[in-house]
Amino acid sequence: LSPLDKEQLQGLNAIRDFLKVRTSYDVLPLSFRLIVLDTELLIKKSLNILIQNSIVSAPLWDSHNARFAGILTSTDFINLIQYYCQFPDEIGKLEQFRLSSLRDIEKAIGAYPIETVSVHPSRPLYEACRRMLKTRARRIPLVDVDSETHKEMVVSVITQYRILKFIAVNNEHNTVLLKKTVRDVGLGSYTNLATARMGSSVLDVVHLMVNNNISCVPIVDGENRVLNVFEAVDVIPCIKAGAYDDLDNSVGEALCKRPDDSPGIYTCGEHDRLDSIFDTIRKSRVHRLIVVDDDNKLKGIISLSDILKYVLLSGVEDTSRWS
């Protein structure tokens, strides 16, 4: 190993040790709010609640059985859009769907049911990370059991973003050791990138996300220069008023519906070092990094799962244990 490799591994190992001694509870702020939606709620009402509260997902509660019932995310809304495409005559039904219908919608369109994983908040954070990589869940609910009633209790939701932020904020002395560049370690995806143009329809982009199993599509111009990024959560304002016809509108129009406080696009270069990526995560609300060249032309995409995977698995001999 070169001195650079050694230092890199030392940094990664220190971060892994940190994740083993911290729990999901440690990631939560001292005080926070939690919006949980009852599965009896109409889907169209749930959309308004998410928008009004500036959130993009919420855990679900089955009050009949007093049980945690999974988590509502943008994937569910994308499923709803696919349902609309496959059964256009049933548009009337869409208005009547409740959150409890989500599993039926999944079945009707033949989507893989999302595993309803959860973790106990006092388990090591390392375990929550492994669980995320294994199931490809971007967010995992923290579920505890009330010691008196023995009922399940949703404590909060932990996301890839929050974990990486927690690592970045508490490991500055370790992340400075990560001096290899994005290119050196091959972080992210660089081939067969799914892209769209400002004039593409929202539906086309939704199909790209579904077919490629991805949560964002860079929007580029004729020269492959990055203009914006359409994210899975951007479908929420598009279908909020039940105006499914608007999905034929262009991406450009849809992006105008973004809330004012949306985080914006973060880019980096192939020669940026990992420590600078962690600096960006420490300072900003990053949900992915778009890799561009000096002309702002698209080179690649680094998702949070790419970063989490690298931090947890790189240099670990037996990766079969993780899959």
Ligand code: ADP
């Ligand atoms: P996350 O799981 O963090 O939300 P994504 O679902 O967007 O991230 O990404 C899953 C994988 O697909 C990652 O390895 C990422 O690099 C890759 N990826 C993301 N967007 C695209 C795209 N538009 N084209 C090709 N690959 C992509």
